Amino acid sequence: MAPLIRIESLHYTYQHEGGAVQALRGIDLTIEQGEYVVLLGHNGSGKSTLAKHLNALLLPTQGDVWINGWNTKERRHLREIRSTVGMVFQQPDNQIVATIVEEDVAFGPENLGLERQEIRRRVEWSLERVDMLPFRHRAPHLLSGGQKQRVCIAGVLAMQPSVLVLDEATAMLDPIGRQEVLEVARRLNREEGVTIIAVTHFMREAIEADRVLVLHDGKIALQGPPRTLFQQIDRLRALSLDVPHVSELAQALHRRFPAFPPDLLTPQEIAAAVIACCEERREESGERSARKDERGERNRTRDKFTLLTPHSSRPPLLALHHVAHYYMRGTPLEVKAIEDVNIEVHRGEIIGVIGHTGSGKSTAVQHFNGLLKAHEGEVWVLGQNLADPAVDLRAVRRAVGLVFQTPEAQLFEQYVGDDVAYGPRKQGLGPEEVRARVRRAMEAVGLPFEEFKDRITFSLSGGQMRRVAIAGVLALEPQVLVLDEPTAGLDPQARRQLMRHILDLHRQGVTLVIISHNMEELAEICDRIYVIADGRTVMAGTPAEVFSRAAELRAIGLDAPDMTQVAEALKAQGLLPADAVIYTLEQAEAAIAELLLAHGAALVEAPVGEQTR
Amino acid sequence: MNISTRSIVVAGVLIAISAVLAYTGLGYFPVPNVTAAATILHVPPIIGGVLEGPLVGAVVGLVFGFDSFIKFASTVTTSPAYANNPTMGWVAAFIIIFLPRLLIGPAAWWVYKRTRGGNEIVALGAAGVAGSLTNTVLVVGLAILLQVFTFEIVALVLPQAVFEAILAAVVTIAVVAAWKRIEIGRGGSSV
Amino acid sequence: MSEFEYLRNVTIGQYIPTESTVHRLDPRTKLLAALFVALAATSTRSVLATLLLIGLLMGVTRLARIEVRYVLRGLLPAAPFVAALMLMQLLFQGRFSVCETVYWEWGFVRITPCLIELVVLGALRLVIFLFLVSLLTLTTTASHILHGIETLLAPLQRIGLPVHEFALTNIIALRFIPIIAEEMERIAKAQASRGGDFGGAPWWRPDRMARARLPLIVPLFVNTLRRAEEMVVAMEARCYLGRKGRTKFVDLHFTGLDWLVIGLSVLLWVVVWRTPWPTFT
Incomplete structure (x- = not known):
């Protein structure tokens, strides 16, 4: 019998910014029914390009891809190929078509032209498989990231594919969401015999696999079962991967x-x-x-x-005391976002804030520069109580720089230099001062001023765009920098680079507050860590103190470092x-x-x- | 008719943007005016036309038109010219309110296609102005022609029309240039 | 409430699941009934008849187990707009008004009792339209409304109109509204953190006004168009290859009650249209 997937000397070249890019350079690969394969590689290694060849979203420039014996180049088999190889992508929000969960799951079967009864049966079956049946009548935007991604998987399962390709499907999820998705993949593989091909840059996700392929420069650089592969630490590092x-x-x-x-x-x-x-x-x-x-x-x-915050005698630079905040306040839809958050930040510290998605940690830090106003409790910034109407919020926002999650989404100027200069110009600084600040800010994140200032913002890589966005905040020369998940979605190489720049800033005297899901990262760099759960500060202390309470952390849905x-x-x-x-x-x-x-x-x-x- | 998946999705997200701009008030600019603030709600149809062609432009405009129909149909149907003739009232309302909105995107597309041989930025600006003026000129023109309003209303609407045309040009250029990575022509940042 | 909570205003016209008889009607029934009520409203120039229709809608609201006050409060933000329209009608429609009595005339402005009656009628008619839209969205989920529209328009597919594509476009639009609103909030906060405000330009400089808002608008469009690109790939990966060979999952059913409601609303239209309602002028 023909193998499920057969790829022979696959080459793929595309045009980008006027030049030809060789994304894949000779891939030979066979995948059998029931395998669990993980495709690793840093950004630009060609792993997603390879994945998109598996259901004819991309066609080879040279070479062939056969699915179940059908060549993907033959358009008449398109529907069969795409229903054989189901794909789930990074952003669940950009894959869910309908406004009701079950209607979205039905989208694939509708495209296959199935009878209504059969569609209903499949919708129920696939929602059941991903544990989302109770949510079938919900609106997708009210679900968590992990739940949404499971709906996406159900939507693909409803076409009863032999292969499920997860194209960085866990990259934007928090640890719980990631666990949920991996658990579903594992179960489908074991119980339903679905072939899983997971594309990722998280080495830890490769542990589940029967076989791991490492892509580099459009070629398969390494392959083998995880146990043997993970021993080649130096080789993996050289391929810009993180070794667990x-x-x-x-x-x-x-x-x-x-x-x-x-x-x-x-x-x-x-x-x-x-x-x-x-x-x-x-x-x-x-x-x-x-x-x-x-x-x-x-x-x-x-x-x-119970641990208590180690109180210093110095007054803190920033402080939240018993802060509560409600969304949609005064409407029937009012919801509590946080109800008792206490955080103190002293000059020169690196503070970590952890908590699962929805715990209120992002809401809490938005009080530090007055974006949100405390409904109860007090917010102190640089010795001023923000409830005081005399406080100049603009000055507060300049002193406390806030970098949002995926900050590259806020870039708007055509040229990098102008985008970074937005803040200083709004502040009314002269051209010389603006130029000096933009230069310092860009260089602080490793973007040489002369080389990057005239580059077109929207044609930079994801990692570079993120650094431009951070430079845009640094150009205000803040005393405190608050970063919400600064490394989320970056590959290991970009992540290490960014963390290095952030720590350099600290060495230059900037106080840091970092929200992160990456416990290893926080454990190494933080002076103190605050744990937020369900809108409250539940733990505070040094990394040693906080992580020694692993059982309690697990109880609120957080993992201690390995x-x-x-x-x-x-x-x-x-x-x-x-x-x-x-x-x-x-x-x-x-x-x-x-x-x-x-x-x-x-x-x-x-x-x-x-x-x- | 063969309509690409991309056209369907782009039209969908542009309609969603229109809705959000309308609901949040961010699509309106305070201009001293009796009727309403100047709006950029006609920009999504313009961008739809420029990026995906006349059909997408028209569909995005259609939804904008439906919203306008609910708001303005009563004004047309109760005007002295149509108050005693409901059938003609509906016809007039459709012509005055729907038709111009349907044509915003196609007009922008047509002007963009004709002018893009030269400077891309000029073509985008022209498309923005054309789309915007298609809306205001046709609405006001048809309302006067079909005797819903007297000619003098032009004085009231003129400044708004000019404002909206400028807003449309600026926003269309900025958005499409950013999306298609077209250089606006300064050749570099101004820092 | 925060200056960045843009979705707050969207509570108007939200679906309220009270599971009343009105909620259970087929969406097509409600769309058709709304259409016939709108036709009835435009078929009479009597203020009295129009007020009776508003009363009828209030009755339907009670039937739907929704507080009339809640609906009216939802209409309140439209008040300045209604007032502006009334003023426009008063100023610019007078010349077409054929009326023996003229209260006041100056240039093109002519105020007559007939005109005043029509202006009031216009305002009430607008209230009916807005009321109908609220009532429809309060008792029917947006997705049901769209399926209803698609099914009602389906015959047009035969003459070559892209009804399926139009319906899918609107479903995607509906899906993206909350995503975009959230994105807008995030972008606004991020720019505010950099010292941005989105006004500050003098009223006579629309170009600068537009430019001041670009830090918000450009990322909004660019991020959304990027999402659209991903959505296209995801849809095609799920075998979406156009309308051909597709079936539909959602099934709409008419019951006897549906036919009754449609029949009654047609009857209402004919009665309102044919009754010689008193008018003031």
């Missing part, structure tokens, strides 16, 4: 203790491996069981104790002291190495020469 901390930890431990398995993929696997190593020893002596119980006890008592999860599992077994502070790779490596050394029976430490391989 878990893989790095496993290999670091393997280098020191060759018996430690190098190919572990999840925090649970690491913890299990460490426990297994220690168990052997424990069985020999049995001495630790008593100690373990005692530790478990201590763990439990600690959970009851390293903390490993540590928590070990603490639960009494292998690590309950008060051990572990949230970075280095901390985890040191603690586990020490633990393994202490239990050294089964493990031999590698000679020093080999450690530094």
Whole structure:
């Protein structure tokens, strides 16, 4: 039987800004029914271009693509090909056609010309598969991102495809939404035998796969099962991908203790491996069981104790005290957005704000520059109470720069320089000063002034546009920069670059407030972290304090960093002291190495020469 | 008739933009005037015409026309000329209110197609002005011709017509140039 | 309330699911009934008949288990507009008014009792139209209204009019309205954070007025057109290849009550049209 998908020497070239771009340069690939394949690669590697060839949205410039034996170049099979290979894209909002969930799911079957009864059956079946049946009569704009994306998947499933292509379908979702979508994909693969092809730049999503393909420069640079592939850390880095901390930890431990398995993929696997190593020893002596119980006890008592914000004697630069805000206030549609948020920011700090989507964290930070007014509570900015009508809001907005989520969506000027200059010009500064500020702001985000000022804004790459937008805020020379999900949707390379520039700003004296879903990122850079849940500040403290309460974080829908999860599992077994502070790779490596050394029976430490391989 | 998916979607989103501009008031500009503020609600049909051709322009205008029909049909049908003749009232209302809105997009498209040989920016400006004037000139002209209003209403509407034409030109140029990455001709930023 | 909450105004004409008999009627019935009431309203020049029609609509509102006050409050924002229209009619329609009595004449302005009656009639007729639209949208979801329009217009498909495409266009428009409103709020806030305001130009400089609002309008159009591009790809990936060979999922059913309501509204039209209602002039 012919394979489900067969691709032979596929080349694809397109015209962009007057030049020819070779997006794909000779891809050969076969995918069988029931496989779970992950396509990794940074932006511009050609992974999405390849995905769009799978259902004839793009046709090869050279070479062939066969789906179920149909060549995609033959237009008469278009309907069959597209109903065989279903695609889900990045932005759920741009895929949902109808204004009622079930009518949207019916869109595909309607296009296939099915009978009304059959459409109804399929709509119900596919909504059921993605756990969205109770929402069938809802309007899509009232759903969360993860729910919307599941509706999109249902819309594709209703055509009963053999293959489901997820083209960066998780990139714009929060961790919960991402989990929801991956869970559905996994289930469809296992239970319904649907072939999954997931295009992503999140390495962690590749863990589920049977096979991982890494695209680079329009070619397949690496492929194999995740376990073997993830061991090639240096090679993956060279391809601008992020290696999960878990893989790095496993290999670091393997280098020191060759018996430690190098190919572990999840925090649970690491913890299990460490426990297994220690168990052997424990069985020999049995001495630790008593100690373990005692530790478990201590763990439990600690959970009851609540952390308080460490109050400094200095007055804070920014403060929200018991702030509440309601949307659509005074209408029948009034909803509570936040009800008791407390945040204090001191000069020179880096503050992290975490909370799942809808927790109110974005609403909270919009009080810092007076975009929103507190309905209850107080907002203090630079020693002024914003409730005071005498406060000059423009001055406040200049002092507290606010960078929104996907800020590139606010660019409007034709030339980069003019867009960055919008703020300073509105402020009424002279041309010399404007020029100087624009130069400083652009260079602070790594856009050389002379090279970029006359570039056309809308033809820059996504990462560059985001930096232009941030420069537009920096040109106001704020004392505090508030960033709402600054790296969301960027590929690892662009993300690292942007974070570097943001940290440089901090070194130059800018105080930072960062909202993020990326716990690893926050754990490494923040002085303090605030956790917002359901419109309230529920935790505050140093990363060590906050992440040591992993169970509570999970209860409000947040994940602790992977390293903390490993540590928590070990603490639960009494292998690590309950008060051990572990949230970075280095901390985890040191603690586990020490633990393994202490239990050294089964493990031999590698000679020093080999450690530094 | 073969209508592309793109035409359907572009027309859809432009209608949505019109609706949002109308609801939020951001489509209106305060101009001292008796009737209403100057509007840029005729810009979506213009942009539809310029980007996707006369049919999309007309469809976007049609929905704008329907909204106007609800607002202005009573004025036409209760005017002394038609108060005693409901059938003619409806016909006049359709001609005065719907027809001009339907023609905004096609007029903009036609002018754009004719003038784009030269400077793209000039062509866009011309399309904006043409679309806008198609609306005001036809509405007022037909209203006078069909005896709904006396000729003197021109004095009232003239400044608004001029304002709207300028607004339409500025917005059309800015939006289409940004979308199609056409250089406005300064060759660089002014910093 | 915040200066950036643009969607707040859109509460007027929102669907209120009270599940009344009126709600359960087929959308086509309600569209046709609205059309016949509008025809009835335009078939008489009697202020009395028009007031009776407004009374009838209030009755229907009660039947739909919606507070009449709620609907009227929704019409209130239109008051300045209605007043402006009345003024225009008063100023610029007088010359066409054939009336023996003339209260006042100056240049082209001629105020007569007949004209005043017509101006009042015009305002009331507009109230009826707005009332009909509110009532329709309060009792019918927008998506049902669109399916109703599509089905009613379906015969026109045979003479080559793109009815399916038009309906799909409107469904997409409806789908995008909340997305665009939200986007607008975000852009406005982002520009405000950079010190932007969207006015400040003198009234005699429309070009500068327009330019002051470009930071809002340009991203709105550009982002929305970009969404449209993605939507096209997503639709085609879901086998949308035009109207040919397509079926429809949504099914509309007429019941006996629907036919009764349509019959009654036709009757209403004929009665209003044929009755010699008293007029003042």
